[in-house]
Amino acid sequence: xxxxxxxxxxxxxxxxxxxxxxxxxxxxxxxxxxxxxxxxxxxxxxxxxxxxxxxxxxxxxxxxxxxxxxxxxxxxxxxxxxxxxxxxxxxxxxxxxxxxxxxxxxxxxxxxxxxxxxxxxxxxxxxxxxxxxxxxxxxxxxxxxxxxxxxxxxxxxxxxxxxxxxxxxxxxxxxxxxxxxxxxxxxxxxxxxxxxxxxxxxxxxxxxxxxxxxxxxxxxxxxxxxxxxxxxxxxxxxxxxxxxxxxxxxxxxxxxxxxxxxxxxxxxxxxxxxxxxxxxxxxxxxxxxxxxxxxxxxxxxxxxxxxxxxxxxxxxxxx
Numbered sequence: 407x408x409x410x411x412x413x414x415x416x417x418x419x420x421x422x423x424x425x426x427x428x429x430x431x432x433x434x435x436x437x438x439x440x441x442x443x444x445x446x447x448x449x450x451x452x453x454x455x456x457x458x459x460x461x462x463x464x465x466x467x468x469x470x471x472x473x474x475x476x477x478x479x480x481x482x483x484x485x486x487x488x489x490x491x492x493x494x495x496x497x498x499x500x501x502x503x504x505x506x507x508x509x510x511x512x513x514x515x516x517x518x519x520x521x522x523x524x525x526x527x528x529x530x531x532x533x534x535x536x537x538x539x540x541x542x543x544x545x546x547x548x549x550x551x552x553x554x555x556x557x558x559x560x561x562x563x564x565x566x567x568x569x570x571x572x573x574x575x576x577x578x579x580x581x582x583x584x585x586x587x588x589x590x591x592x593x594x595x596x597x598x599x600x601x602x603x604x605x606x607x608x609x610x611x612x613x614x615x616x617x618x619x620x621x622x623x624x625x626x627x628x629x630x631x632x633x634x635x636x637x638x639x640x641x642x643x644x645x646x647x648x649x650x651x652x653x654x655x656x657x658x659x660x661x662x663x664x665x666x667x668x669x670x671x672x673x674x675x676x677x678x679x680x681x682x683x684x685x686x687x688x689x690x691x692x693x694x695x696x697x698x699x700x701x702x703x704x705x706x707x708x709x710x711x712x713x714x715x716x717x718x719x720x721x722x723x724x725x
Contacts, residue, residue, distance in 0.1 A: 407497045407523065410434045410490045412513065413467075414449035415456040417547045418502030418528060421540060423463075425527040426500045433494045435460050435467045436486050442474020443669050447483070447509055451550045466494070474671075484516045491520060498523030504531055559640055565612035568637070570605050572613060573597040575636045581656075584705055617641035622653070623717050627724055628674055630717060639666075649674035651720065653713050660708030663716065666700045675723055676701055682719060687711065 411423040413435040423432060437456040438448040460467035470486035472479045490496050499517055503510045503526050510526060517524035528536065540547060557564050568575070573594055577583050586594070604610055616635030619642055623630040629650040631642065642650060649672050652664040667674040680701060683694040692704030703709040711719070 407431070408433045408495055409498045409500050409523075409525065410436050410468075410487070410494065410496045411465075412436050412438075412499055412501045413456055413459075414502070415452060415459050416449050416502070417540060417545065418504060418536075419449075420459075420502070421536075421543075421545060422500050422502040422527050424543070424545075426525060430498075430525075432465060432500075433496060434490055435463070435465050436490055436499070437467060437469045438472050438479070438483060438486065439469055440472045440474040440479065442472075442671050445472070445474040445479060446476050447479050447512065448472065448474070468493070480512045480516065483513070484519070487516055487520055487522070491522065496522065498525055500525045500527070502526075502528055504528045504533070504536065557640055559615040559617050559637060559644075562612065565614065566605060566610040568615050569611045569613045570601045571598060573601075579636045615640070622713060625721070628720065630713060633664075643668060648672050651716065653716070656708050658708070660710055661703065661713070662705075662708050663703040663711075664700065665696070665702055668699070670698050678723055679720065682723065683709070683711070686719070 407430045409426055409430045409432055411419060411426070411432060411434075413419045413423065414437065423435075426432060435456065437453060438445075439453055440448045440450050443450045456467060456469075468486060468490055470482055470489075472482040487496075487499060490499075499513065499522055501510070501513055501524070503513070510529065514524045577586070577594060582590075601610070615637040617637040617640050618634040619638035620632040620634060621629055622632055627649065629642075629647050631638070631647075631650050631652050632654070633639065633642075633652045638652075648669075649667040652666070654662045656662055665674075665676050665679055667676065676696070676698060680694045680696070683703075687694070687709060689704055689707060692707055694703055694709075695701055
């Protein structure tokens with residue numbers, strides 16, 4: 407049969423292509439280029455390298471830009487498969503899906519609507535067996551991304567790692583890091599190194615993670631929260647909150663703020679916020695600042711802007 411490969415350039419779609427080529431004719435590669443790095447359907451790390459891989463494989467490559475929005479990206483995939491059917495007369499589509507029912511069912515639906523065969527040669531394959539087969543068939547795999555967050559706050563290994571770094575977490579939570587002297591920092595490092603030794607020796611203890619948070623304000627664009635527990639951000643992300651401002655009142659009456667979004671494609675203009683807030687505060691000692699996805703108020707002085715004022719300032723940026 408004449409088949410197209412739904413191709414991300416990763417080990418799974420590449421190996422699926424290898425298996426399919428043993429009995430069928432591979433006539434083209436199909437790559438979805440997502441604007442959303444957290445796409446529900448498609449692999450995004452190093453997707454631009456599929457152009458080079460297609461040349462090495464001596465196969466034509468068709469690409470389709472996608473918004474990465476849930477369900478809409480499936481319609482965009484259908485357009486790409488339709489183009490391949492018209493241009494290369496494909497009779498089916500090969501995928502590297504292994505465990506994701508979400509992905510597999512939607513690709514199967516697209517193929518069914520276009521009267522094409524959907525071939526998943528790796529479906530439900532044991533992961534360890536899959537890795538051994540890659541090595542057996544002399545595949546060279548490069549790790550280009552690691553995706554794990556949000557972690558399960560109830561897992562034993564996470565509780566052990568939390569115990570290892572508890573001295574640092576506790577010092578940070580109580581605001582002691584910024585004012586710590588050299589001896590205090592040295593003691594902090596020693597206590598963590600001692601716990602690392604115990605952990606590596608199988609003598610690690612466990613602590614329950616405090617991931618509590620309180621929502622102060624929310625709308626469709628962002629949230630303002632009080633991070634009660636040191637691991638609140640784990641639960642915030644797990645609960646689907648992708649853009650938020652965290653606020654804590656300081657002992658001097660000022661406020662510490664953190665501005666955060668989980669990826670750069672979320673409409674939450676952090677850099678504009680830095681500029682606007684610095685213009686309002688005119689702090690000659692420190693500035694609001696940070697990166698494209700996380701930053702915050704001046705560390706030493708904090709901010710004089712009250713939470714209700716901050717809400718008004720940020721919402722004006724969305725108008």
